[in-house]
Amino acid sequence: MRKRGRIFLKRTLLSLLMICVVVIVLFPIYWMLLTSVQPRSELMNYPPRFYTRAPTLQFYGFAFREMIQKFFNSLTIAAAATVIAVIFGSMSGYAFARYRVGGDTLAFWVLSLKFFPPVVAIVPYFLMMQALRLTDTLLAVIIPHLIITTPFAVWMIKGFIQEVPRELEEAAMIDGTSQLGVIRIVTLPLIAPGLVVTALFCFIWSWNDFMFALILTRNVATTLPVSVSLMREAHGLMWGEVSATASLGTVPIIVIAIILQKYLVRGLSLGSLK
Amino acid sequence: MTAKQRASFLVFPTILVLALIVIFPMIFSISVSVRAFDIRIREHPFVGVQNFIAVLTNRDFYDAVKVTGIMIVAELAVELVLGMVLALVLMNLPAGRKVFQPILLFPMMVMPVVIGYMGRLVFEVRSGPVNYVLNLLGIESLKWHASADLALVTILILRIWQWTPFVVAVFLAGLLSLPLEPYDSAQVDGATSSQVFFLISLPMLRPVITLIVIMRALEILQTFDITYVLTLGGPGVSSMTMSLYSYLLGFRYWDVGQASASAWLIMIPLSILVTWFVRIMQKGERVEETR
Numbered sequence: 001m002r003k004r005g006r007i008f009l010k011r012t013l014l015s016l017l018m019i020c021v022v023v024i025v026l027f028p029i030y031w032m033l034l035t036s037v038q039p040r041s042e043l044m045n046y047p048p049r050f051y052t053r054a055p056t057l058q059f060y061g062f063a064f065r066e067m068i069q070k071f072f073n074s075l076t077i078a079a080a081a082t083v084i085a086v087i088f089g090s091m092s093g094y095a096f097a098r099y100r101v102g103g104d105t106l107a108f109w110v111l112s113l114k115f116f117p118p119v120v121a122i123v124p125y126f127l128m129m130q131a132l133r134l135t136d137t138l139l140a141v142i143i144p145h146l147i148i149t150t151p152f153a154v155w156m157i158k159g160f161i162q163e164v165p166r167e168l169e170e171a172a173m174i175d176g177t178s179q180l181g182v183i184r185i186v187t188l189p190l191i192a193p194g195l196v197v198t199a200l201f202c203f204i205w206s207w208n209d210f211m212f213a214l215i216l217t218r219n220v221a222t223t224l225p226v227s228v229s230l231m232r233e234a235h236g237l238m239w240g241e242v243s244a245t246a247s248l249g250t251v252p253i254i255v256i257a258i259i260l261q262k263y264l265v266r267g268l269s270l271g272s273l274k
Numbered sequence: 275m276t277a278k279q280r281a282s283f284l285v286f287p288t289i290l291v292l293a294l295i296v297i298f299p300m301i302f303s304i305s306v307s308v309r310a311f312d313i314r315i316r317e318h319p320f321v322g323v324q325n326f327i328a329v330l331t332n333r334d335f336y337d338a339v340k341v342t343g344i345m346i347v348a349e350l351a352v353e354l355v356l357g358m359v360l361a362l363v364l365m366n367l368p369a370g371r372k373v374f375q376p377i378l379l380f381p382m383m384v385m386p387v388v389i390g391y392m393g394r395l396v397f398e399v400r401s402g403p404v405n406y407v408l409n410l411l412g413i414e415s416l417k418w419h420a421s422a423d424l425a426l427v428t429i430l431i432l433r434i435w436q437w438t439p440f441v442v443a444v445f446l447a448g449l450l451s452l453p454l455e456p457y458d459s460a461q462v463d464g465a466t467s468s469q470v471f472f473l474i475s476l477p478m479l480r481p482v483i484t485l486i487v488i489m490r491a492l493e494i495l496q497t498f499d500i501t502y503v504l505t506l507g508g509p510g511v512s513s514m515t516m517s518l519y520s521y522l523l524g525f526r527y528w529d530v531g532q533a534s535a536s537a538w539l540i541m542i543p544l545s546i547l548v549t550w551f552v553r554i555m556q557k558g559e560r561v562e563e564t565r
Binding site: 010011014015017018021022024025026027028029031032035044045046047048050088089091092094095096098099101102104106108110111112113115116117118119120121122123124125126127128143144146147150151154179204207208210211214215224225226228229239242243246249250253254256257258261264265268269270272273 | 313360363378
């Protein structure tokens, strides 16, 4: 009886500790959302208020008027970089997983590109896009974003295909299905959830990228992260407007993160931990 | 044509595209790094290693190396310890895990630019909530990212806020996958819980710890977004990271030659870490095949 009491006490204390941790984790996000719905008169008052009595959507009005184009820029770039990566990833992921094309070397070369630092690429990309007169177009950002998404997609999809037992494919082959038919009927449906997971991760990497978008856009093709950083410089203290724009860029990603939670460790560790 | 040859055709487009978008820019970057490159002028005379010498004799570069080094050591240490503690706490709360874990993953998905901006909000000097709480506790307001002493600390706090949950999640996955037998026999032998942790859990988690160290170090080494938004390396050079330094050389001072040279200097520690990571992955792959 006493032992059970001790365990209960321990769990209560640990739960309280975790609740404190959760408050710390959520507070900055809450604070940004709060700033985005407060009327201007309540912003930056001392002492700060931790709730609002008169929530307003005026700053979201601004965000939708001024920033909707940036939102669609981000969306188009991320969607394009994702779709291309998943197509390339499925093709070479299959070849790497089933036929070990290029031995180990080629697959691991692709893997190492996931860590290619953008800072090495920004100068050549800046000069190349200027020479090609592509600066400030969506295409100029999509191309380098493929460095972020493609190696990741290849490696993730390769891992998902390796999890499909080869015997399943062989069994279908014996039944007289062609190889393409096997891929379509057996493999693809089995790895479909993996493809979705891979696509969502690619989308997030591209959506959150700042460095490439910063140097390759000016004002037409700017993405949401770049717009958030520029608003600071241009308008000083537009706290409400910036918060609304930043929330617009953050909330969709958090929704995706909730969908991904089971695969989060796997995705962030490139499949080295499952 | 064998099946393997046909499969090569599936890989070919990917490799071609990656070569075009990665290898070509890399070669271009090397070529820029050995020239006096002024983008307003058509001619870019070859200057050999002069750009590298210019970077390596600049005190600011070493400040950036120092800041980046401090970040790697400090951030890794805090994230490892804090991450391990929280993972152990969650191990003891099997029911609570399902509630707490999804919430913990929010920060690492928020775009770093927005986190820098959140930092501006919560650490705001005059009316921010952090200083308000300090005042309630009888401590005077701090200037956080606006002061040379605390700028780096502020950035570290935000990054630890963002990435500790990742370390927790990895440790938790590691702890949950450990075999149970050693724990059972330890219980039979009457080992204390700290003995169990230091003699059983920690040694068995070593591969996981190595992976975390590599992956976090790779990311910290390239810190750019939060610093750009929050401090732009300042005040002075107190929070200047290597990536930011390279960016500013190229796109504030328009010396793209030196910018490329300094970027290649970041490549040195980075490629060591990447090689290490790939080795571990290769070993893992071989283990899986022999199974």
